[in-house]
Amino acid sequence: MASFVPSAVSGHYPGWRGRFPSSHKRRSEPECSVKELIRMNPLHLFFLGFVPPFLGAIGSIVTALLLHNDEISNYNWQCGRARLPSLSRIINLPMERIFWQITFLFHIPLRAVEIAVGFFRYGRLRSVNCNWPRLYSLCRHFYLWLGSLELIFLIALSVVGEREFISYHVIFFYAFGAFAIGFFLTNVICHSQSLYYLNPYGRISYHFKIVVTILYVISVPVLFGAFVLYWRKCITIMYDVFAVAEYIDVFLTIAYHCCAFFDIRYKVIFSWCKFKRGGLFEMFFVEEKREKLRIQKKRTKLADIFLHSSSDDYYALRLLYNLPVGFGIALLIYHLAWYRINFADSILINPFWKDFVKWLMIVSSALSYTLNPLVRASLGCALFASLGSTGQGLLSVFVVENLNKGPIENIIQNFNISTMITVCHLQLQARITKSRMELQAGPIEALFEKNFGKVTTIGNKVVHTLKSLLQPFDDDVEEDSEEDSHLAAIIDTAQKIADRQLLTEGEDPSVGTMDRAAKPAWKRLKSQLGRAIVRRFERRCKYIFASSVESCHKRLQQSQSLCYDAIPWPLDSFACSRINALSLCQAKKVGEMSVKFCELGKSTDSGKEEHEMLFTPELDGQMYGLQNVSKQIERQLQLNLHFQAVEQPEIERGYSTSQLHNELEHDVKILQVFLGSFSLVLDFVVVLLTYLLFKNCVQTTLCYLNDIEFQNFFTTPYFWRIDSKRNEMGKVFLGKLRKPEKKHNKVISPYGLPHSEERKKMVSSSVRLSVLVFVVIIVIVVDHFFFKMLQIVVIHGKTIRSQQGGASLNIVVNGSGAVAELLRKVLQFEYAENITKHLDNLHCLSQPSAPNWTFNTWYLMVPLPVMFLLQVFLNFIVQRFVLFFVLGLMFPRRAKARIIHLYNKMLFGRVNSDKLSAAKKNENEGQMSKDGTD
Structure with a gap:
């Protein structure tokens, strides 16, 4: 960067270190006077803002570890002991908190100066080779807002400690981290596309910012993940990871702001000046x-x-009156559209955050409107353009929402009432039919209802009595049961023990010692049931002997095992071998006794005849009769008449009407859910259309400012004033425009009829509006006639039924004895009754919901003619109003430049046309004179 040479004319002197010119020591103007009092070294300011927070962070951590280590380290948290303290716990201590707050809050004003200087210098120092001018401008403003929010939440988490409001402290901490990331990214983008990127130190600062930003972005998910894993999964080591990540984030933040050393060194001059103004009026x-x-x-x-x-111009005054105007406009736009994108408006989120997001959006919009003329022009353009064809979609959605809130909801409500009337009428018809059946049945139904219940009760008692008598013999009359398997297993075990005894004695177990009958008693029976019963009796007899053998064998084995455990070797072999289960239990002898007394076909038994007489061949029929007697009794005494004749039709009728009611109610709920989803879709459409409206207005404003030919074909009064001035000054002027000029340049008067493009917009707007009007009329007509139809049904659908009848019956049973007593209890009956019933459906006939004609008039019928007037018939007037009054008053210099450009273009065309006409005329006159000479 070249140094400056002193000059008596310019008054410039070499700047600091020969890099910048010095500012004027004194400058006087009519409105103010400025006097420089002190010039400060930028590096001194940097160290004044950097050293205190750095020492504050280091000092707080070191002081806590040295003096209060027991209070912050190895403490028992919710999920176990945490060895390292978090920074929030450190600054929660009284001494460390004071040290932290003094040092960190001290550097806040200097940080605010840094952000303000960066914002204005990024605006002035944008590189001519900037690749993304719009992104650069957006990031520049985000740099200001995100940096300010970072400072605000840094103050909040420093002042609101963990011991006061732990939830708010955690929220402030993560909000600070999120805004810090945004500030880092926007700063890097602006740095790369501005003169800050140039040497000296520009590229070093840029690369250092990138490295720190990447490390910070990597550390944030580690910090958050460790916090969640500790509190949700109780992984103890995660709290130590969280604490270390928190330390790293703090020092990365400080390191990032150290880049200001490279950004201001040799590039910025700070001076303290005294401004003397004439007063508030002059300001x-x-x-x-x-x-x-x-x-x-x-x-x-x-x-x-x-x-x-x-x-x-008049910058201070514009700030003064644009702030309340912008606040009002932002509040209006929020309640019209932006409230739909308030993500904190939920029952799951604290209401504080709903209001916070709301006012953040409103205040940000108001400040943007106040400070940025482009935003002011775009908002003003959007407010008025929304009345024309540009905002037709937004106003159409407004009408559709009101259509949904008014007639459509009323139709659904009346449909629900109609379903209730229909179901209630069907239930009334069912009750009328049932009442008729009761009148026709007379005493018969009462007889059945009274005495068949008694019959059922008596029959059940008889069945239960007989079953209780036969229940003990049920298992004995079964062909195969679990008892047979159990008895056979015990008898087989005893037989195996006896066989082992024979083997030890040297005898053959296959040779029996007892005479057996040639044909056992159970084989003399023919049926399987009779044989099973006889064999079961034999097994039960043998079980008595076999169980004694098995029990003896187990006891002696246990005794022998205890003997071996108690007597030492080698005496145990001599003493315990005497306890032999096979020899002492005498399984062989017990088996012979069981065969002798339990097998009923033994030929030498003196009781043979008795046994054979006990199990005679008639046993088969007797056992089958005993087996089937309980089932026959239960089947003979069953009574199903009452259930089949009366109860079942009642259940079927009730099921049919309730099913119809449930299905209709289900359909209504589906329709309500659909309309609720449709409302959410409309919310999304409103947000989308609002965005498109603002985008269109911003593009229109930018085209107005950057493209001088943009819709520049109106001969405004200023156009003719220029022409009149030129005429008075005796210069070339236009005067009355010629038709070829109007046709070629497509110029029209701002007060004239619409041109072709405006007529096309009118046609397209009228088509869209016609569809909307047709839908609105159809829905309103359906709502009206549906209400009238239900009203007629309610008036003429009243049903009143009165039924009367009488019947008498007297049954007397005479006689004595059990049968007579039973019949007397069952049949004796005396009945005399007069029945009178009144049935109506008056409680079902709810009055239908009438259309809200006040709502329909103000929110449906009035907006449609207004939309037709502004968006179709007078759409061109709305567009011209935005072009001439909104943008023209916002940018008067640009408006004049556009008119001057149009006038010069027309005048240049007129002069060229006149010259060409004169040349052609001279050429024709010369040709005619030449022809006359010839």
Whole structure:
């Protein structure tokens, strides 16, 4: 960077270290005087802002570890002991908290100066080779807002400690981290596309910022994940990871802001100046560069401020009155559309955050409107353009929402009432039919209802009595049971023990010692049931002997085992071998006794005849009869008449009407869910259309400012005033425009009829509006006639039924004895009754919901003609109003430049056309004179 040479004319002297020119020591102007008092070294300011928070962080941690180690380390948290303290716990201690707050809050004003200087210098130092000018401008403003929010939440988490409001402290901590990441990213983007990227130190600072940002972004999910794993999964080591990540994040934040050392060194001068102004009136209402022109043009102060001055004139006054105007506009837009994107408006989120997001959006929009003329122009354009065809979609959605809230909801409500009337009428018809059946049945139904219950009760008692008598013999009359398997297993075990005894004695177990009958008693029976019963009796007899053998064998084995455990070797072999289960239990002898007494076909038994007489061949039929007697009794005494004749039809009728009611109610709920989803879709459409409306207005404003040919074909009064001035000055002027000029340049009067493009927009708007009007009319007509139909049904659908009848019956049973007593209890009956029933459906006939004609008029019928008037018939007037009054008053210099450009273009075309016409005329005259000479 070249140094400056002193000059008596310019008054410039070499700047600091020869890099910048010095500022004027004293400058006087009519509105203010400025005097430089102190010039400060930028590096001194940097170290003044960097050293205190760095020492505060280091000092707080070291002091806590040295003096209060027991209070912050190895403490028992919810999920176990945490060895390392978190930074929040450190600054929660009284001494460390004071040290932290003093040092960190001390550097906040310097950080605010850094952000403000960076914002304005990024605006002035944008590189001419900037690849993304719009992104750069957006990031520049985000740099300001995100940096300010980072400071706000840094103050909040420093002041609101863990011991006061732990939940708010955690929220402030993560909000600070999120805004810090956004600030880092926007700063890097602006740095790369500005003159800050140049040497000296520009690229070093840029690469250092990238490295720190990447490390910070990597550490944030580690920090958050460790916190969640500790509190949700109780992984103890995760709290130590969280604490280490928190330390790293703090020092990465400090390291990132250290880059200001490279950004301001040799590039920024800080001076403390004294401003002396003439007063508040001069500060707000005096603009020196406008005063001379205002006096020359003989304009009033208000006319110059509001009609002729540009957006950068009277800056303080514009800030003063644009702030409340912008706040009102932002509040209006929020309640019209932006409330739909308030993600914190949920029952699952604290209401504080709903209000926080709401006012954050409103205040941000108000400040943007106040500070940025492009935002002011776009918002003003959006407010008025929404009345024209540009906002037709938004207003159409507004009408559809009101259609949903009014007639459609009323139709659904009336449909629900109609379903209730239908179901209630069906239930009434069912009750009428049932009442008729009761009248026709007379005493018969009462007889059945009274006495068949008694019959059922008596029959059940008889069945239960007989079954209780036969229940003990049920298992004995079964062909195969679990008892047979159990008895056979015990008998087989005893037989195996006897066989082992024979083997030890040297005998053959296959040779029996007892005579057996040639044909056992159970084989003399023919049926399987009889044989099973006889064999079961034999097994039960043998079980008595076999169980004694098995029990003896187990006891002696246990005794022998205890003997071996108690007597030492070698005496145990001599003493315990005597306890032999096979020899002592005498399984062989017991088996012979069981065969002798239990097998009923033994030929030598003296009781043979008795046994054979006990199991005679008639046993088969007797056992089958005993087996089937309980089933026959239960089947013979069953009574199903009452259930089949009366109860079952009642259940079927009730099921049919309730099913119909449930299905209709289900359909209504589905329709309500569909309309609820449709409302959410409309919310999304409103947000989308609002975004498109603002996008269109921003593009229109940018085209108005950057493209001088954009819709520049209107001959405004200023156009003709220029022409009149040129005429008075004796210069070339246009006068009345010729038809070829109008056709070629497509110029029209701003007060004239719409041109072709405007007519096309009118046609397309009318088509869209016609569809909307047709839908609205159809829905309103359906709502009205549906209400009228239900009203007629309620008036003429009243049903009142009165039924009367009487019947008598007297049955007397005479006689004595059990049968007579039973019949007397069953049949004796005396009945005399007169039945009178009144049935109606008056409780079902709810009054239908009438259409809300006030709502339909103000929110449906009035907006449609207004939309037709503004968006179709007068759409071109709305567009011209935005072009001439909104944008023209916002940017008066640009409006004049556009008119001057149009006038010069027309005048240049007129002059060229006149010259061409004169040349052609001279050529024709020369040709005619030449022809006359010839």
